[in-house]
Amino acid sequence: MTTILITGGARSGKSKRAETRTRAFPGQPVYIATAEALDGEMEERIARHRARRGSDWIEREVPLDLVPALLATDGGGARLVDCLTLWLSNLMHAERDWEHEVNALAGALPRLKSPAVLVTNEVGLGIVPDNALARSFRDAAGIMNQIIADVADEVEFVVAGLPMKLK
Amino acid sequence: MTTILITGGARSGKSKRAETRTRAFPGQPVYIATAEALDGEMEERIARHRARRGSDWIEREVPLDLVPALLATDGGGARLVDCLTLWLSNLMHAERDWEHEVNALAGALPRLKSPAVLVTNEVGLGIVPDNALARSFRDAAGIMNQIIADVADEVEFVVAGLPMKLK
Amino acid sequence: MTTILITGGARSGKSKRAETRTRAFPGQPVYIATAEALDGEMEERIARHRARRGSDWIEREVPLDLVPALLATDGGGARLVDCLTLWLSNLMHAERDWEHEVNALAGALPRLKSPAVLVTNEVGLGIVPDNALARSFRDAAGIMNQIIADVADEVEFVVAGLPMKLK
Numbered sequence: 001m002t003t004i005l006i007t008g009g010a011r012s013g014k015s016k017r018a019e020t021r022t023r024a025f026p027g028q029p030v031y032i033a034t035a036e037a038l039d040g041e042m043e044e045r046i047a048r049h050r051a052r053r054g055s056d057w058i059e060r061e062v063p064l065d066l067v068p069a070l071l072a073t074d075g076g077g078a079r080l081v082d083c084l085t086l087w088l089s090n091l092m093h094a095e096r097d098w099e100h101e102v103n104a105l106a107g108a109l110p111r112l113k114s115p116a117v118l119v120t121n122e123v124g125l126g127i128v129p130d131n132a133l134a135r136s137f138r139d140a141a142g143i144m145n146q147i148i149a150d151v152a153d154e155v156e157f158v159v160a161g162l163p164m165k166l167k
Numbered sequence: 168m169t170t171i172l173i174t175g176g177a178r179s180g181k182s183k184r185a186e187t188r189t190r191a192f193p194g195q196p197v198y199i200a201t202a203e204a205l206d207g208e209m210e211e212r213i214a215r216h217r218a219r220r221g222s223d224w225i226e227r228e229v230p231l232d233l234v235p236a237l238l239a240t241d242g243g244g245a246r247l248v249d250c251l252t253l254w255l256s257n258l259m260h261a262e263r264d265w266e267h268e269v270n271a272l273a274g275a276l277p278r279l280k281s282p283a284v285l286v287t288n289e290v291g292l293g294i295v296p297d298n299a300l301a302r303s304f305r306d307a308a309g310i311m312n313q314i315i316a317d318v319a320d321e322v323e324f325v326v327a328g329l330p331m332k333l334k
Numbered sequence: 335m336t337t338i339l340i341t342g343g344a345r346s347g348k349s350k351r352a353e354t355r356t357r358a359f360p361g362q363p364v365y366i367a368t369a370e371a372l373d374g375e376m377e378e379r380i381a382r383h384r385a386r387r388g389s390d391w392i393e394r395e396v397p398l399d400l401v402p403a404l405l406a407t408d409g410g411g412a413r414l415v416d417c418l419t420l421w422l423s424n425l426m427h428a429e430r431d432w433e434h435e436v437n438a439l440a441g442a443l444p445r446l447k448s449p450a451v452l453v454t455n456e457v458g459l460g461i462v463p464d465n466a467l468a469r470s471f472r473d474a475a476g477i478m479n480q481i482i483a484d485v486a487d488e489v490e491f492v493v494a495g496l497p498m499k500l501k
Binding site for chain 2: 339341343454456457458459460461462472473475476477479480482483484489491498500501
């Protein structure tokens with residue numbers, strides 16, 4: 001089924017755009033949050049996103065096991081995964097093999113029965129970061145985005161709330 | 168009247184593009200600078216922009232009170248505001264309620280008689296900044312860009328001096 | 335002859351896209367690397383790019399003297415220069431007059447007989463860097479990209495491996 005990748009910068013309107021695309025599919029939409037409410041900044045953000053979405057979504061908190069979550073929720077409404085960049089960060093912190101996990105996701109997406117709308121971030125358009133960890137992360141994020149964009153049916157790049165069609 | 172938002176990265180050619188769009192309207196163009204010449208780096212930049220524009224512009228230096236400045240110059244030629252990101256930064260430093268000010272601008276723009284060409288920056292496409300202040304600023308800048316893009320008649324994203332039409 | 339500029343963020347798929355565009359021209363392709371294998375991180379990256387390209391490329395390592403290298407390899411297959419941002423960084427470290435060198439490149443490109451495909455980076459879409467050197471570099475990179483884009487026949491902006499046509 002359809003895979004849609006929505007990419008963009010911080011506060012570019014990616015999540016809102018992804019919600020619109022997800023709601024356009026029939027069935028009850030499923031919100032798969034890769035964020036955990038670990039601090040106040042994140043809690044407040046999660047609450048704000050939830051208020052905007054409304055209460056008619058099925059919600060799942062999935063910091064790591066994204067493919068199993070997509071399979072477990074398959075066959076119903078469209079899934080919104082928000083977001084892949086945080087998932088990647090969670091995988092790296094948990095010392096999982098992120099390349100393996102990303103490739104597993106890319107392999108699973110085309111076989112899903114229900115649509116998946118995936119939000120990700122562009123993090124590689126600033127100056128080269130000083131610290132090696134940040135460089136590794138932005139490299140990994142760029143590689144992940146290429147891999148998922150390659151299997152996606154549609155890819156949009158959102159700037160100032162406005163989508164540009166990449167694919 | 169027409170509102171045009173020109174967004175892009177640092178040294179992407181946004182200002183030059185905005186000058187071209189502003190000059191295309193009839194009447195004497197008005198340059199509204201949100202920058203103040205507080206240091207040598209900024210002074211030199213202001214002088215370079217002025218040399219490029221030429222001397223036929225009306226010039227206003229408006230670090231904070233942008234809506235009053237747009238109303239005071241309304242009815243004549245098109246206004247170029249360069250740039251909203253610096254205005255936002257000035258508002259935050261002056262401890263003004265930036266969300267209120269941005270929404271007031273969004274409310275005022277559609278009621279202006281003369282065109283307004285607004286320059287802004289994309290600052291959210293790099294790695295997450297270490298310090299909380301920088302994170303707050305890039306969040307605010309992204310939110311502002313979405314709000315202004317929503318009321319703008321046209322939005323362009325400039326990369327390497329070349330505009331992409333977003334709206 | 336044809337000049338193609340391929341821009342984008344880190345790990346956006348720029349190099350791969352540039353290889354595809356270079357191979358589409360007749361003749362043996364020439365790879366002009368501006369990187370020197372100064373550390374392990376860079377060595378590994380160079381090796382990975384080489385493995386992907388295959389062994390049928392003529393290879394040149396040109397950290398500084400890009401215009402002479404383009405003239406010396408002119409008349410044969412297309413040249414891939416990877417990348418201009420690193421070349422700019424090399425020029426600045428060697429205390430060469432980068433503006434003079436960039437303008438010399440812009441002057442030479444339209445007079446070449448064989449195509450040139452040039453890779454560059456967008457580095458100005460993050461938060462303003464704290465240190466003055468990083469700010470100078472991102473300013474220089476933005477100015478260089480505008481100058482080269484202006485003389486290029488085609489310009490593409492690559493996001494998540496997918497090219498957007500800017501020119």
